[in-house]
Amino acid sequence: MLPNRIMEAFELDIQRLEEVEDSKSSTVVRCELTNSETVFVKIPYSKIKFEREREAYDILKNNVRTPSLLATWEGDDTYSGALLLSKLDGISLAQQKASPNIAYEVGILQGNMHNVAPSDKTVLKGIDNEFSNWTGFVERQFYSFAEDVKEVMEASLYKKAIVHFEKLKELLPAPDGPSFVHMDFRAANILVDDKGIAGVLDFESVRFGSTEIDFTKLYRDYLSKDSALFDAFQEGYKTVRPMINLELVLSFYQFVDAFNSIGWSKRRGLEEHFDFYKENAERVKDFVL
Template identity: 55%
Template sequence: MLHRVIQQFGLRVQSINEVEDSHSSTVYKCTLSNSENVFLKIPYTKLKCQREFEAYELLKGSISIPDMLDYWSGDLECPGAFLLSELKGKPLTSEASPSVAFQVGVLHAEMHTIRPPAVQVLTGIQNEFTNWSNFVEHQFYSFAEDVRDVLDAQLYKQAIVKFEEMKRWLPSPDGPSFIHMDFRSANIIVDGNKVSGIIDFESVRFGSTEIDFTKLFRDFLRFDTTLYKAYREGYKSIRPLIDLEMVLPFYRFTDAFNSIGWCKRRGIEKNALFLKQNVESLKKFLL
């Protein structure tokens, strides 16, 4: 399939390397014969491909993202493919400066200012805002079918009870906003002391912003209060920030639970470390 996509885009490729930290698409970094670096992205499904395509159309000119150099809608064998420019830099790490954390906050808030288009009809990006509680519940219980096979019965039962208890205390949803759903360090590209932009849009929705802070907190913000403060200041310079202390416990809990189900779907042995981390996190919430 990779060679078909290369042929479809008419590329003259010097070298190809698969990008490892991509979970909903197959991504390759290609160096062309003119020494330019580009990325080939092949989503796993037609729906993910359509979401990604619509996201590039919606965010273009408003948010710092790669340029969509070319697009192929695919065929019966291939869901579709993207030819994308390179954002200079590397994924965000906990070694980042407060200045970078501030910029991440600005970028995140700018993304959250984007509302559902009034005229354009979207077939890939769903608007879940009006039924937000049902969306969160549906996600949780769809993964619960997989989690049941991993956790012991008592722990699983405790998690279900905990979810129903915590859900009652959620505030009114904040939106409707464009939410990334996978806003984590690996998808935020930083070049030195400057944020280059954000990548990967196969999971995006319109919904409540409250869910979109979870993975960034898990992977980045919780390790350094200075960075957390700088991020919050950056975000609030663009739009009001919800009470994260009120919503993060619930979404961190559901993220751990859903991630266990994700590991079951994608392969327990392949994702053993991630599974172990999330089981431990879940137990801490339940204790």
């Protein structure tokens, strides 16, 4: 579960280990130490994801609450690297009973994150600024995953999906940013405690870009369940920064998310991720048929 070389690098005196189940991409291990402290070790899927995650903690410091980055290990020929993270108390938003008050706070959280802009003074190795050619970035991601989707999707449905993408792309408003965009801002990556929002997790996919892409997964998993949640979220967000017209972008990015998720499932192993693949295949059909 946790290689000895990583435990030795972080000098961890471990009493109990438990792998975190909801980490779709990287390996995350909860470590209970003999001194009663709890920390987390994250082993990102790739080197670029390791670099993004490491840089994000410094960028978000004093802007958004995150776990503390206690130490890093640069990796070797087998592992991309590892991050030692403090524990944030709380449970995921996905486990919390939904309420407009919490949705309002989530809006503030995401607004604060989107207010973080790229700095001219900092050279980053992992986090790219995609804002200047935002449409090109979205296209590159879509057509990269399309190569995988083509292998598992019926040909006529695949063609309709491509046409759907090109049609909706032309209707997008001007990009909003450049902002720090999480790219995986979903309920499972937001922690809540008895006081409200405790923090946000998982920065291996982050970019600087347009905010419009960043509402999709939260809407899919949480905000779409109740219009009161959606309204409260937007009100909270607007206390920090202006909110784009989500009606103009959500349909496009929900479709792109479902399509790209099919490609991701194929790329990472269809058998292992079959349920995720099947769920998103049905979503694509709903969009284009």
